Amino acid sequence: MTVTPKQGTVDLVVVGSIGIDSIATPAAEKSELLGGSVSYACAAASFFGRVGMVGIVGSDFPTEYVDLYREFGIDLAGLQHVQGRTFRWSGVYDDDMINRRTLSTDLNVFADFTPELPESYRAAPFFLLGNISPELQLHVLGQAKRPRFVVADTMDLWIDTARDALMDVIKRVNMLMLNDGEARLLTGERNLRRSGERIREWGPEYVVIKKGEHGAMLLAPNGPFLVPAYPLDDVQDPTGAGDSFAGGFMGQLVRRGAADEEMMREALLYGATIASLGVEAFSLDRFVGLGFGDIETRLGELRAMTAVTPGA
Amino acid sequence: MTVTPKQGTVDLVVVGSIGIDSIATPAAEKSELLGGSVSYACAAASFFGRVGMVGIVGSDFPTEYVDLYREFGIDLAGLQHVQGRTFRWSGVYDDDMINRRTLSTDLNVFADFTPELPESYRAAPFFLLGNISPELQLHVLGQAKRPRFVVADTMDLWIDTARDALMDVIKRVNMLMLNDGEARLLTGERNLRRSGERIREWGPEYVVIKKGEHGAMLLAPNGPFLVPAYPLDDVQDPTGAGDSFAGGFMGQLVRRGAADEEMMREALLYGATIASLGVEAFSLDRFVGLGFGDIETRLGELRAMTAVTPGA
Numbered sequence: 191m192t193v194t195p196k197q198g199t200v201d202l203v204v205v206g207s208i209g210i211d212s213i214a215t216p217a218a219e220k221s222e223l224l225g226g227s228v229s230y231a232c233a234a235a236s237f238f239g240r241v242g243m244v245g246i247v248g249s250d251f252p253t254e255y256v257d258l259y260r261e262f263g264i265d266l267a268g269l270q271h272v273q274g275r276t277f278r279w280s281g282v283y284d285d286d287m288i289n290r291r292t293l294s295t296d297l298n299v300f301a302d303f304t305p306e307l308p309e310s311y312r313a314a315p316f317f318l319l320g321n322i323s324p325e326l327q328l329h330v331l332g333q334a335k336r337p338r339f340v341v342a343d344t345m346d347l348w349i350d351t352a353r354d355a356l357m358d359v360i361k362r363v364n365m366l367m368l369n370d371g372e373a374r375l376l377t378g379e380r381n382l383r384r385s386g387e388r389i390r391e392w393g394p395e396y397v398v399i400k401k402g403e404h405g406a407m408l409l410a411p412n413g414p415f416l417v418p419a420y421p422l423d424d425v426q427d428p429t430g431a432g433d434s435f436a437g438g439f440m441g442q443l444v445r446r447g448a449a450d451e452e453m454m455r456e457a458l459l460y461g462a463t464i465a466s467l468g469v470e471a472f473s474l475d476r477f478v479g480l481g482f483g484d485i486e487t488r489l490g491e492l493r494a495m496t497a498v499t500p501g502a
Numbered sequence: 503m504t505v506t507p508k509q510g511t512v513d514l515v516v517v518g519s520i521g522i523d524s525i526a527t528p529a530a531e532k533s534e535l536l537g538g539s540v541s542y543a544c545a546a547a548s549f550f551g552r553v554g555m556v557g558i559v560g561s562d563f564p565t566e567y568v569d570l571y572r573e574f575g576i577d578l579a580g581l582q583h584v585q586g587r588t589f590r591w592s593g594v595y596d597d598d599m600i601n602r603r604t605l606s607t608d609l610n611v612f613a614d615f616t617p618e619l620p621e622s623y624r625a626a627p628f629f630l631l632g633n634i635s636p637e638l639q640l641h642v643l644g645q646a647k648r649p650r651f652v653v654a655d656t657m658d659l660w661i662d663t664a665r666d667a668l669m670d671v672i673k674r675v676n677m678l679m680l681n682d683g684e685a686r687l688l689t690g691e692r693n694l695r696r697s698g699e700r701i702r703e704w705g706p707e708y709v710v711i712k713k714g715e716h717g718a719m720l721l722a723p724n725g726p727f728l729v730p731a732y733p734l735d736d737v738q739d740p741t742g743a744g745d746s747f748a749g750g751f752m753g754q755l756v757r758r759g760a761a762d763e764e765m766m767r768e769a770l771l772y773g774a775t776i777a778s779l780g781v782e783a784f785s786l787d788r789f790v791g792l793g794f795g796d797i798e799t800r801l802g803e804l805r806a807m808t809a810v811t812p813g814a
Binding site: 382410494 | 724726733
């Protein structure tokens with residue numbers, strides 16, 4: 191079932207950062223790349239339904255990147271253009287393509303970002319609150335009229351500096367998505383399963399703990415679901431993998447128009463699939479020209495790698 | 503199909519170390535424990551078929567440990583008792599229950615171990631060459647009359663010090679089983695999938711790369727198979743998990759009497775299952791009194807955690 195978008199409205203609202211990245215990985219070194227959590231998540235979700243972006247860019251933001259958003263069919267009514275420089279990040283990945291070192295972070299216009307939802311976004315059923323401060327996540331939630339399924343991401347910075355507001359977010363969302371280290375930091379619990387269950391006790395019915403190349407784990411009413419990661423033989427740039435994962439996941443829920451536990455498990459496989467595609471190139475390059483058939487092919491391969499019957 | 507054991511013969515021969523361990527984990531600290539790769543692998547495999555042990559112990563080896571082997575129904579015709587002290591190992595695990603520090607290793611009688619197969623073992627179809635020097639693995643292989651499926655394990659020590667002999671082993675076995683760090687060390691290839699495929703080019707049709715709590719990956723003619731790890735909420739002692747995994751895997755192949763790729767995938771799930779049980783207690787304690795029904799129940803839970811339909 192594909193949701194047919196109504197003119198002017200969106201099925202999924204994604205809020206987060208938009209950045210211009212300079213990245214060195216063992217595969218290559220590139221600068222002035224389109225990045226940020228909202229770029230990856232919206233591009234990934236754009237294959238599944240109508241997505242609205244909430245973010246901020248400065249006057250230096252290249253018009254070709256705005257054009258690229260449009261090519262993906264992303265609704266830009268929530269994209270704020272302001273005077274000043276766009277958020278910039280640069281980093282270097284270790285040989286393992288997992289650990290990375292931040293060389294510089296310049297928040298620039300992102301420092302004064304207050305996400306405002308255009309009227310056409312407020313009745314959207316699905317919300318992905320990407321990695322911004324929990325106060326801003328709450329500000330977005332306050333503008334949503336009848337959210338049906340809300341997912342929040344977070345990071346160690348907010349766990350360390352804004353725990354009370356983050357706890358308010360956690361109590362109000364349907365799903366918290368975070369990585370293994372963040373789950374341990376948030377709960378003080380080393381064991382991932384116990385850590386996820388602890389967070390569920392605080393409110394969200396669902397918790398997804400991301401483990402990078404090792405996949406992810408959903409904690410849910412019917413027990414854990416183990417999300418496999420597609421074993422790539424050539425990773426170019428892991429930046430944004432978690433955001434593509436979240437975007438693909440939310441996209442598939444939108445496509446199904448449902449958020450029950452079975453749909454969620456299926457959607458997590460789509461998330462893993464599109465994340466595996468995204469890291470095969472820098473920035474959003476792998477998503478350009480990608481068709482839904484390519485996603486289905488990769489998903490089919492992933493399923494075949496977890497079925498007992500080879501080729502099933 | 504269950505293989506009915508013929509009197510005096512065995513379906514699976516396991517060769518490896520037998521040790522007395524002193525282990526500290528974040529859960530507890532225990533000493534004078536029965537350990538060693540062959541102990542874990544044989545106990546795990548004993549639930550599936552008739553297993554013969556090839557190992558060496560000293561005159562200090564407690565008779566109750568020999569009795570325990572017998573309780574598991576392990577054939578001990580290949581167990582050598584010699585004058586001197588049994589191999590001893592002591593180690594401390596980090597909070598993550600993954601990294602560990604060896605406090606002491608005393609090879610003792612294990613230093614002069616030459617594995618000899620009793621006549622009743624030589625026609626066995628399945629062989630698990632546990633972690634001993636590649637020269638000794640070759641010595642065992644030379645005594646096997648018509649091995650149908652041979653799996654070898656290895657470790658960083660042999661990769662560093664006995665690479666030529668190890669390459670001879672690799673060329674002659676059906677499957678190499680090793681952990682992620684060892685695969686990278688052996689091939690110089692960081693990417694695990696490429697690393698496994700490289701090893702396959704050297705000879706073995708199958709390679710299993712173990713990733714501890716993240717499961718394992720099979721590389722095989724029909725492509726990779728991702729073996730999930732059961733997410734435990736209470737690990738007591740991870741020692742021997744890889745050996746239990748290998749033992750359970752081989753055991754299920756014995757039980758099926760087959761080693762095709764579908765059987766192999768299924769057997770890897772049994773391996774993951776029994777490994778997850780083993781680490782819930784120190785030494786072989788979790789296997790004592792365990793029934794095959796308990797293994798099937800845990801396997802059912804693991805399958806439910808990887809199926810798209812919850813409870814399927």
